[in-house]
Amino acid sequence: QQQVKQSPQSLIVQKGGISIINCAYENTAFDYFPWYQQFPGKGPALLIAIRPDVSEKKEGRFTISFNKSAKQFSLHIMDSQPGDSATYFCAAEFTGANNLFFGTGTRLTVIP
Amino acid sequence: DVKVTQSSRYLVKRTGEKVFLECVQDMDHENMFWYRQDPGLGLRLIYFSYDVKMKEKGDIPEGYSVSREKKERFSLILESASTNQTSMYLCASSFETGGLREQYFGPGTRLTVT
Numbered sequence: 204q205q206q207v208k209q210s211p212q213s214l215i216v217q218k219g220g221i222s223i224i225n226c227a228y229e230n231t232a233f234d235y236f237p238w239y240q241q242f243p244g245k246g247p248a249l250l251i252a253i254r255p256d257v258s259e260k261k262e263g264r265f266t267i268s269f270n271k272s273a274k275q276f277s278l279h280i281m282d283s284q285p286g287d288s289a290t291y292f293c294a295a296e297f298t299g300a301n302n303l304f305f306g307t308g309t310r311l312t313v314i315p
Numbered sequence: 316d317v318k319v320t321q322s323s324r325y326l327v328k329r330t331g332e333k334v335f336l337e338c339v340q341d342m343d344h345e346n347m348f349w350y351r352q353d354p355g356l357g358l359r360l361i362y363f364s365y366d367v368k369m370k371e372k373g374d375i376p377e378g379y380s381v382s383r384e385k386k387e388r389f390s391l392i393l394e395s396a397s398t399n400q401t402s403m404y405l406c407a408s409s410f411e412t413g414g415l416r417e418q419y420f421g422p423g424t425r426l427t428v429t
Contacts, residue, residue, distance in 0.1 A: 209357070212355065235416070237417070239418075244422065244423075245422055245423075246319070246405055246407070246420025246421050246422050246423055247358070247405070247418075247420050248419075248420065249417045249418070252417075292357060292358060296416065302348065302360055302363050302371075302373065303360075303416075303418060305350075305357045305358040305359075306357055307355060307356060307357035308357045308358075
């Protein structure tokens with residue numbers, strides 16, 4: 204059973220546009236929500252993460268929006284660039300656990 | 316810079332062979348993980364280890380075993396490879412700092428079982 208549901212599976216965005224990837228979870232014990240970015244031929248790398256005590260976290264063009272009551276969180280990429288083309292994974296974890304639960308991934312393509 | 320290295324980038328094995336995938340990290344991390352990555356299924360945890368000689372099953376441990384004899388090294392073993400184990404295998408390590416646990420991934424090993 205998928206603990207974290209991610210959509211869409213793939214996304215095509217024009218350069219300069221906004222990319223939005225959504226994730227949902229059921230386990231209210233989750234208290235850490237990271238996003239990982241994976242370029243072809245590389246392993247995933249941490250992009251940005253949030254804890255549920257805040258509703259938004261911004262780092263440069265990347266923003267996580269978090270809705271605790273709806274048990275949803277999303278990644279927004281502003282002014283998307285071709286260099287942002289990658290696969291993005293959302294994930295969730297709870298304190299005391301040693302492992303992350305990953306979403307199924309979104310392949311983002313930003314066209315010039 | 317944290318570095319996680321995997322012994323092979325590409326591997327081709329025959330059905331029934333015993334396969335060893337090796338992973339080494341250089342940051343003294345307590346936790347190490349093995350995932351497999353398949354299109355549309357994301358990253359699925361096979362096994363993880365939170366200390367030397369300790370291991371825990373993940374979501375899909377069937378057909379796999381692991382070994383962690385030294386802190387820096389975590390091995391994934393396919394006792395008798397099958398075609399449905401053709402996949403990308405990713406190793407990761409982590410430590411906890413400030414309450415946020417970042418996992419550092421290796422580049423992956425693409426295994427093909429024929």
